Amino acid sequence: MHKLDLIIQKEGNSQDRLIPILWEIQKDIGCISLDTQTDLSKKLNLSPAEIQEVVSFYHFFSEEYRGKHQIYIDSSIIADFHDRNQIKTTFENELKINTGSVTPCGTFGLFETSCIGMSDQSPAVLIDFIPVPSLTVEKVKIILNSLKNGIKLEEIILSLGLGDGANSSNYIQSNINNNIVKKGHFLFKKWSKGEAISIASQMSPENIIQVISDSGLKGRGGAGFPTGLKWKLAKEVPSDKKYIVCNADEGEPGTFKDRVLLTEFIGLLLEGMIIASKAVGASKGYIYLRGEYSYLKNHIERQILDFKESGFINSFPIEVFLGAGAYICGEESALLESLEGKRGEPRIKPPFPVEQGLFGCPTVVNNVETFVLAAQIIRFGHESFSSLGTESSRGIRLLSISGDVEKPGIYEYEWGVSISEILRDCKAIEPTFVQVGGPSGTMISNKEFDRKISHDDLPTGGSFMVFSKKRSLFDILSNFMDFFVDESCGNCTPCRAGNVILRDLLTKVKTGKARPSDLNKIKDWGNIVSKTSRCGLGMTSPNPLLTSLKSMPEYFENAITNKDENFLDFDIEQATAEYKEFHNE
Amino acid sequence: MDKKVISTISLAGCFGCHMSFLDIDLKLLELIELVEFNRSPLTDIKTFSKRIDIGIIEGGCSNDENVKVLKDFRKNCDILISLGECAIMGGLPALRNHLTLKECLEEAYFNVPTSNHNQTIPRHEDLPQLLDKVYPCHELVKIDYFLPGCPPSGEIIWQALAALIKNDKLEISKRLIKYD
Ligand SMILES: Cc1cc2nc3c(=O)[nH]c(=O)nc-3n(C[C@H](O)[C@H](O)[C@H](O)COP(=O)(O)O)c2cc1C
Ligand code: SF4
Numbered sequence: 001m002h003k004l005d006l007i008i009q010k011e012g013n014s015q016d017r018l019i020p021i022l023w024e025i026q027k028d029i030g031c032i033s034l035d036t037q038t039d040l041s042k043k044l045n046l047s048p049a050e051i052q053e054v055v056s057f058y059h060f061f062s063e064e065y066r067g068k069h070q071i072y073i074d075s076s077i078i079a080d081f082h083d084r085n086q087i088k089t090t091f092e093n094e095l096k097i098n099t100g101s102v103t104p105c106g107t108f109g110l111f112e113t114s115c116i117g118m119s120d121q122s123p124a125v126l127i128d129f130i131p132v133p134s135l136t137v138e139k140v141k142i143i144l145n146s147l148k149n150g151i152k153l154e155e156i157i158l159s160l161g162l163g164d165g166a167n168s169s170n171y172i173q174s175n176i177n178n179n180i181v182k183k184g185h186f187l188f189k190k191w192s193k194g195e196a197i198s199i200a201s202q203m204s205p206e207n208i209i210q211v212i213s214d215s216g217l218k219g220r221g222g223a224g225f226p227t228g229l230k231w232k233l234a235k236e237v238p239s240d241k242k243y244i245v246c247n248a249d250e251g252e253p254g255t256f257k258d259r260v261l262l263t264e265f266i267g268l269l270l271e272g273m274i275i276a277s278k279a280v281g282a283s284k285g286y287i288y289l290r291g292e293y294s295y296l297k298n299h300i301e302r303q304i305l306d307f308k309e310s311g312f313i314n315s316f317p318i319e320v321f322l323g324a325g326a327y328i329c330g331e332e333s334a335l336l337e338s339l340e341g342k343r344g345e346p347r348i349k350p351p352f353p354v355e356q357g358l359f360g361c362p363t364v365v366n367n368v369e370t371f372v373l374a375a376q377i378i379r380f381g382h383e384s385f386s387s388l389g390t391e392s393s394r395g396i397r398l399l400s401i402s403g404d405v406e407k408p409g410i411y412e413y414e415w416g417v418s419i420s421e422i423l424r425d426c427k428a429i430e431p432t433f434v435q436v437g438g439p440s441g442t443m444i445s446n447k448e449f450d451r452k453i454s455h456d457d458l459p460t461g462g463s464f465m466v467f468s469k470k471r472s473l474f475d476i477l478s479n480f481m482d483f484f485v486d487e488s489c490g491n492c493t494p495c496r497a498g499n500v501i502l503r504d505l506l507t508k509v510k511t512g513k514a515r516p517s518d519l520n521k522i523k524d525w526g527n528i529v530s531k532t533s534r535c536g537l538g539m540t541s542p543n544p545l546l547t548s549l550k551s552m553p554e555y556f557e558n559a560i561t562n563k564d565e566n567f568l569d570f571d572i573e574q575a576t577a578e579y580k581e582f583h584n585e
Numbered sequence: 586m587d588k589k590v591i592s593t594i595s596l597a598g599c600f601g602c603h604m605s606f607l608d609i610d611l612k613l614l615e616l617i618e619l620v621e622f623n624r625s626p627l628t629d630i631k632t633f634s635k636r637i638d639i640g641i642i643e644g645g646c647s648n649d650e651n652v653k654v655l656k657d658f659r660k661n662c663d664i665l666i667s668l669g670e671c672a673i674m675g676g677l678p679a680l681r682n683h684l685t686l687k688e689c690l691e692e693a694y695f696n697v698p699t700s701n702h703n704q705t706i707p708r709h710e711d712l713p714q715l716l717d718k719v720y721p722c723h724e725l726v727k728i729d730y731f732l733p734g735c736p737p738s739g740e741i742i743w744q745a746l747a748a749l750i751k752n753d754k755l756e757i758s759k760r761l762i763k764y765d
Contacts, residue, residue, distance in 0.1 A: 566659055570725045575716040576649055578686045583708045 003028065004039055013044050016359075018054060018341035022061055023291075023322055027129070030109075031065040057343040057489075059113055059325030060129070060291050067102040067109025069147055072126040076115035076253045077479040078402045078465060082122040088112075090140045091125075107148070114327055114483055115253035116292040119402035119465070120179045120409050128153055129294050132160075132175055166263045171299040178260045179409030182425060186376060186388060186396045187265075187412050196271040196375040197312055200278055203378075205235060208279040212374055215382035216394030221247055221330070221367035222437070222461035223536070224393075227374060230364055234280040234354040237362040242282040244273050244316075245339070245358065245365045249290045249323055249330035252438035253483060254463035257398040258368040260410050262289075262296050265372050266303045270318065272371025274307075275378055277316045280364055285318035288335050291325045327487035331535050332365040334489065345491045346535035369398055369462070389415035393454040397462070404429045404468035413453065420449040423466065430468040433548075438463035439480035440540035443548040473555050474510040477544055481506055484541040495538030498529035502542060509559050513569040519556055522549060589638040589750050593625040594658060596651040597678045597719055598644025601736040602669040603627070606641075608739030616743070619750050637662040639749060642728075645675040646720045648713035659726040664749065667728045668742070670735040672721065679719040686715060733762060 007024045011017040021040070025032050037051040044051075055061045060072075073079075073088055092098060095108050102109040118124035121133035130153060132143065139160070146156045154173065162168035163176040200208055213228025234242060246269065250258040261269060273285045287300060300320050307313050321339055323329050329338045333347035336358050357363020366374075373395065377385045385395040393415035399422065402408045406427035413422070423431050436442050436453070437460035444451060444458070451457050467476060481503035490496045505522050508514040526542030533539050549556055562569070595603055603626060609616065622628045623637055640662030646652050659665055670676040681689045694706045722728055732745055741761050748755035 566727045567656065568725055568727070570652070570720075572649060572652060575652075575718075575720075576714045578717045579715045582687055582690065583706075 004036070004043065008043055015044065015046060015050075015341040016339065018044065018046075018051070019058075019324060019338065020322065022055060022058075023324060026061050026066075026324075029065075030067055030070070030106075031062050033063060037063075053343055054341070057326065058291075058323075061324055065102060065106060065109070066111070068107050069128055069153075070109045070111070070126075072111050072113040072116070073099065074114075074116045074118060074122065074124045074126075075112045075479075075482075076119060076122070077476050078115075078119040078254060079123040080475070080479060081403065081467075081471060084123045086137060087123045087125070087135050087140060090137045091144070094141060094144045108144075113292075113325060114251070114487060115255075117250055117256045117259045117290070118176070119254050119400065120256055121177060122402070126292060129291065130157065130174070131292065131295060132157070133177075134175075166299065169299065171302045172263065172296065174295050176259075176263075176295075178264060180260060180264075181401075181407050181409040182411035182413070184396050184412030184414070186380075186385065187372065187398065189376065189380065191265070191268055193267055194271070194310065194312060196268070196378045197274055200275045200378050205279045205281065208275060208378065209235065211382045212279075212377060215377045215385040216389075217370065217373055217377060217385065218393070218455065219367055220369035220373070220397070220462070221332075222252070222440070222459075224455050224459055227366065227370055230354060230366070231276060231279045233352075234282075234362045234364045237355055239362050241284075241359070241361040242280055243358045243361060243363040244276045244280070244282045244285040245332075245335065245353075245363055246273055246285070246287040246368055246371055247330060247332065247335060247365050248287050248293065248368050249327075249335060250293070250368070251290060251327035251330040251487075252440065252461050252463050253480075254400060254402055254435070254438050254465045255461060256400045256402075257410055257462045259293060259296075261368050261372055261398075262293065262300060266300055267307075268372045268375045269368055270303060270307050270313075272366075272373070272375035273318060274313060274316055275375060276364055276366070276371065280362070282364070283316065285316060286339060286358075287318065287320045288323060288329070288339060289320055290323045290329075294322055297322065326489075327483075328489045328535075328537055331537065334535070335365065336363065343489070345489045346537075348534065367461075390452075390454050392456045393459075397453060397460070399453075399460070399464045400462050401426045401464045401466065403466035404431065404471070405466050415454050416452050418450055418452050419444065419458070422453070422464065423449065426466070428466045428468075430470070431466050432469040432471065433467040433473060433476065433552075435463070435465040435467070435476070435544065436460050438465075439483055439544055440536070441543060443476075443544045443551070445548075445552045448551060473548060473552065474506065474559070477506055477548065478503070478510060480544045481541075484537065488537060488541075492532075492534040492538065494529045495533040495535075495541065498525055498533070498538070499541050501525050502529065502545060506545060509556055512559060512561060514560050515565050515568065516557075516560055516563055517565055518560070519549065519553075522546075589620045590623050590635060591620045591625070591639050591641065591746075592623045592633065592637045592658065592662060593627060593641040594643065594654055595626060596642060596644035596655060596672070596722075597647035598669065598671045598676070600626075600643070602643035602672075605669075605734075605736035605739050606742050609743040610739065612739075612743045616746065620746075633657075633661045638664065639746070640665045641668050642666065642672045642722050643668050644671045645678060645722060646716060646725060647678050648715050650713035652716070652725060655722055655725055664729045665722075665726065666730045666732060666745070667722050668732050669737055670733065672728075673723075673731050673733060675719040675721050676735065679721075682718045686717060690715075734764070 011021050032055050041048040041051050118133045124133040165178045167174045167176045209232050217227045218224040326344045328334045329344040331346050334344040338344040353363045389395045399411045436458045484499045488495045526546045624630045624633050640658045667673045
């Protein structure tokens, strides 16, 4: 049988299987050519355009051949500050190609991608979608030589030494370390399999929702919506079919706590999802796992099977669905579109997912940490949680700490902890700026280190990046703006065009070409983008620029030396160079 | 009230905006009571002979001559207006921005059906040198006002000038600037 037919036979031929099908083709052939797309469109009863619009949306899908071994270099700012360039150059020199291309023999393709969730062990790359962290020049050479000699990647990874905890288990076998540095007293209470489920089985759905509401748990994905209320809303919508979706897309640069939760707390996560399914009356669950974490898929599926064998999930199948490289798919409605086999473009809200979510049915989307905490709350009671933290922000929060610190990794804190305390704990090195909550969060300067992590001061989805005094503020901001320009889904103009304009203005400041009025332009455009964009990406993308302009105006003002507003910098020699060259002058 | 002094110029444009300017029809009579024209293709005056109140720029910058003229306008005018799509965004000429200059010149001189086939691309010190791209005016000098349209209607041009001259607030109805 033709390969495509085999894949379709395995996956099914409805549109919601499109992304798993495309994944198999991409991995198998190294590209999804236009011919393949046309074949596929006939078999799936879609138009070729409906396939192409999906292929072109996701970073890991490509019409052109990406090589037998596909290498993606993490382009986060943390990697930048950990000799990423040296690693990149080593790959380029060893393979004799530029980033963004494939070796002539087709064996290797070298590309860049947004943060792959390894900021605690940077610089890292994905090789054939397996992350390899803590790279050095030597390591790169060893890996490439081994691959060239036909040694299997799994063997190379084994020889480099497996990571800690479940990373070395049979189902993961990765080089990754968990780097759990600070264990608090809530999340890290010993797990006993099935305990939370069995407690919940004695409770009515209303009861479960009440306990979660009373605990004060708010979503850990960033927006901080009260979890109990979300479950209640989904419960109240009448429908035969409802879904529970775990958002494991963890795309915010600098975040990696979900990676560790998925590795070490997968049991609690499943219990949280099962409890949620009972509370809202859902019949199916999905774990939307970012493509960068595909190395965890077997491990998660193994645990699901284990739960099934233990009789915990008879009427609630849980499926692991692999994303394909798109930050925007972490936005819940974009995630649902992606689950339906489409481009990950956010929907207009309302209706919210709890009313009309996956396939139009009521759907609860929660972050990994939210489900894990919910399971713990059911085990230990709402007070065990609500007694921790602050008035506005109950309980604990996992932070993924990276950057210029001696001890990067996972930290469990009660909400309300001050920045300076965190910096002490992680042994920050001459901390000068901290980006709280990733690029979509807040940039603060060392004058503000008494501020606190909480929903009414510094909210965060968990990313905590520390920058020492030798880092340039503008390098950091440029990296963030590049990220947003790359990751904007392009659906609405303020975000698609506005982020480019903001990046251009920032480049002017960075290169000393800005005028004083450009700072007002940054504020104006920042406001336009954040107030008029459709979804959270555009609403928050100007944040780092706006917050640093507010807290550190002197950096910007000092970068502006030419105050002449009438005549802007324009290099006529450079602009006419091409013309002269054409005429051989 | 002293008459305001106006200058206009067409850079990399098609003179459509100037035509639209003339389209203010009878208002021209009213305008000429309020303003005098200095350097402009309308008067054929080639140099500034006094300080200018309002400079109107049609077209973006496609060559070094455009750049020189634009800077000269900025130097001599109190207020500078980008008039129309080409001045504001580069417009049709900027379609060449995604081609290299070589591709562009070869297409224009060799490959088009109307090519004279003598296979030379003119180059002379008196000919302006093409820039690598077509630039909108505000990337080179400060522009005080932007009047959008391709071309902007005579009505917008008249209302904007009248408001500037009389120091009134300009309120352009949506009908005049809605293009889709
Ligand atoms: C651009 C963007 C990216 C997001 N990425 C994630 C993500 O990676 N993981 C996540 O849990 N939530 C993410 N969110 C938030 C989700 O939209 C949603 O609020 C969250 O999954 C709800 O779960 P919670 O209530 O448990 O936080 C993102 C939001 C936006 C706007
Ligand atoms: S704000 Fe940006 S990411 Fe969100 S819908 Fe608009 S273009 Fe897409």
